[in-house]
Amino acid sequence: MAEKNFDIAVIGGGPAGLSAVLTGGIRNKKIGLFEHLDFSQKLQKAHLVDNYPGLPQITGKGMMQQFSAHALSHGAVLVKEKVVNVFPADDGFTLLTPSDTYEAKAVILATGVVSTLLFQGEKEFLGRGVSYCATCDGMFYKDKDVAVISYTAEGEQEAGYLGELCRQVYYLPQYQGNFTPERSNIKVMQTKPRVIQGDTQVDSLATDGETLKVNGVFILRESDPVENILPGLELEGEVIKVKRDMSTNIPGVFAAGDCTGRPWQIAKSTGEGLVAVLSAISYLEGKAKPTGK
Amino acid sequence: MAEKNFDIAVIGGGPAGLSAVLTGGIRNKKIGLFEHLDFSQKLQKAHLVDNYPGLPQITGKGMMQQFSAHALSHGAVLVKEKVVNVFPADDGFTLLTPSDTYEAKAVILATGVVSTLLFQGEKEFLGRGVSYCATCDGMFYKDKDVAVISYTAEGEQEAGYLGELCRQVYYLPQYQGNFTPERSNIKVMQTKPRVIQGDTQVDSLATDGETLKVNGVFILRESDPVENILPGLELEGEVIKVKRDMSTNIPGVFAAGDCTGRPWQIAKSTGEGLVAVLSAISYLEGKAKPTGK
Numbered sequence: 001m002a003e004k005n006f007d008i009a010v011i012g013g014g015p016a017g018l019s020a021v022l023t024g025g026i027r028n029k030k031i032g033l034f035e036h037l038d039f040s041q042k043l044q045k046a047h048l049v050d051n052y053p054g055l056p057q058i059t060g061k062g063m064m065q066q067f068s069a070h071a072l073s074h075g076a077v078l079v080k081e082k083v084v085n086v087f088p089a090d091d092g093f094t095l096l097t098p099s100d101t102y103e104a105k106a107v108i109l110a111t112g113v114v115s116t117l118l119f120q121g122e123k124e125f126l127g128r129g130v131s132y133c134a135t136c137d138g139m140f141y142k143d144k145d146v147a148v149i150s151y152t153a154e155g156e157q158e159a160g161y162l163g164e165l166c167r168q169v170y171y172l173p174q175y176q177g178n179f180t181p182e183r184s185n186i187k188v189m190q191t192k193p194r195v196i197q198g199d200t201q202v203d204s205l206a207t208d209g210e211t212l213k214v215n216g217v218f219i220l221r222e223s224d225p226v227e228n229i230l231p232g233l234e235l236e237g238e239v240i241k242v243k244r245d246m247s248t249n250i251p252g253v254f255a256a257g258d259c260t261g262r263p264w265q266i267a268k269s270t271g272e273g274l275v276a277v278l279s280a281i282s283y284l285e286g287k288a289k290p291t292g293k
Numbered sequence: 294m295a296e297k298n299f300d301i302a303v304i305g306g307g308p309a310g311l312s313a314v315l316t317g318g319i320r321n322k323k324i325g326l327f328e329h330l331d332f333s334q335k336l337q338k339a340h341l342v343d344n345y346p347g348l349p350q351i352t353g354k355g356m357m358q359q360f361s362a363h364a365l366s367h368g369a370v371l372v373k374e375k376v377v378n379v380f381p382a383d384d385g386f387t388l389l390t391p392s393d394t395y396e397a398k399a400v401i402l403a404t405g406v407v408s409t410l411l412f413q414g415e416k417e418f419l420g421r422g423v424s425y426c427a428t429c430d431g432m433f434y435k436d437k438d439v440a441v442i443s444y445t446a447e448g449e450q451e452a453g454y455l456g457e458l459c460r461q462v463y464y465l466p467q468y469q470g471n472f473t474p475e476r477s478n479i480k481v482m483q484t485k486p487r488v489i490q491g492d493t494q495v496d497s498l499a500t501d502g503e504t505l506k507v508n509g510v511f512i513l514r515e516s517d518p519v520e521n522i523l524p525g526l527e528l529e530g531e532v533i534k535v536k537r538d539m540s541t542n543i544p545g546v547f548a549a550g551d552c553t554g555r556p557w558q559i560a561k562s563t564g565e566g567l568v569a570v571l572s573a574i575s576y577l578e579g580k581a582k583p584t585g586k
Binding site: 054063070071242270 | 348
């Protein structure tokens with residue numbers, strides 16, 4: 001059976017997450033690395049990186065290959081699923097993915113930058129018509145009309161699933177691609193979404209073209225706005241607020257890499273990943289003591 | 294003529310300093326790297342390092358060779374002198390070494406951990422009998438008696454110079470070595486120094502053996518207590534207090550690596566070095582604007 005209980009769950013497999021996984025593995029912790037894409041898409045697109053000490057003039061792709069091979073050589077479990085929700089549980093946290101649940105005593109957020117701004121209405125209607133996970137929330141929209149705004153081709157599968165449940169699915173791809181749905185009730189629309197509207201619940205999505213009458217809007221990004229994955233997480237502007245030990249305002253939750261702010265650079269990310277996992281280990285050791293820390 | 298004016302002076306050539314030098318060089322800044330020993334002695338002694346992402350199972354020595362070659366490939370000037378004092382100047386800072394002075398618009402402290410505790414009386418009598426630099430302060434002790442507490446063989450040369458000036462020099466080596474002075478007024482003593490004593494000025498040094506009547510005590514460590522190099526620098530316990538952008542309480546002075554606190558790990562140091570140099574560059578750009586901030 002696949003491992004579902006971890007000491008530390010690391011969300012995101014870019015340089016920050018992989019650095020945390022590496023040192024956590026060496027320190028003999030049970031680490032789950034949640035990475036649903038093929039490691040950092042952003043870094044893989046980098047033509048040439050020359051300011052990571054020790055690896056002169058390396059391609060982004062080559063660097064990610066070296067980092068991931070190195071990090072995963074110490075026993076971490078790679079979970080190729082997207083974490084859509086993290087909530088407090090008895091002895092730590094429960095992590096929800098579209099297909100499963102996992103437990104972890106501590107969590108490291110290494111989700112990268114979400115450079116997209118939120119849509120107007122997105123935050124307001126979250127849980128009242130706005131969702132980040134078709135598998136999780138699709139049933140609420142049975143026989144209703146929904147829109148799917150997707151930034152990755154993964155969204156095509158989710159749209160297919162919603163097509164089975166819902167009356168009408170509007171699919172708004174925000175990536176380069178060529179999606180021809182099999183089902184006739186899925187309509188692909190090449191338009192930019194603008195405002196999510198409604199009274200107490202979503203009733204429409206305004207776009208650059210027509211306004212779509214829908215009961216639900218699914219937004220599928222490479223990574224979700226982290227404050228929505230983990231309610232109560234304190235931000236500073238658009239980044240996660242951290243102390244020098246990479247702890248956040250939520251005990252047991254740490255953050256590292258681009259999601260904690262600029263500069264968006266590899267050495268900064270690997271350094272923070274290292275500090276985060278050592279802080280998480282200290283946190284676990286403090287909890288393990290009967291008299292606490 | 295050797296370069297003596299820098300945009301940024303980086304003090305210390307361990308992983309933090311080298312990372313700062315690397316990115317600073319790539320960003321076309323005039324960087325001076327002050328490293329008087331052979332790069333990080335501490336890291337070079339590390340048998341095997343396996344938690345720096347991308348360089349699995351590397352020796353400390355091998356890593357320092359890769360780091361220093363990489364960092365110095367972008368035009369930084371290596372100054373093999375020890376910085377004994379940094380003080381504010383017209384347009385930045387003046388750096389004093391035993392043999393010369395340098396100017397820099399911004400300074401990055403990457404001096405590593407000084408694991409030695411200060412001697413009792415050291416802080417109290419600094420500038421009133423306690424000195425970190427024979428070349429700088431030797432003349433004040435002409436025809437007087439001094440003690441030299443040295444943690445590196447470099448101190449032997451300084452003792453030789455003091456021997457020319459002073460009446461009696463007691464040399465207390467705190468390292469493995471075999472120093473046979475040429476001058477008869479230099480006495481090597483295998484003993485541990487304990488307390489620097491005096492009224493308003495130093496008058497003696499208590500050791501595990503006898504108490505030495507001296508007017509001056511020269512303390513020569515691998516790196517000096519950083520708050521003594523740069524008066525007014527705010528500490529937090531025994532480490533330099535920094536913000537998330539690695540700025541210190543002194544505008545234009547940044548810090549990175551072990552000197553900012555635990556964990557004492559390579560990835561943490563390289564990350565901080567990168568952040569420090571980018572913050573220093575922003576600081577310089579802010580100053581360059583006529584309306585500057």
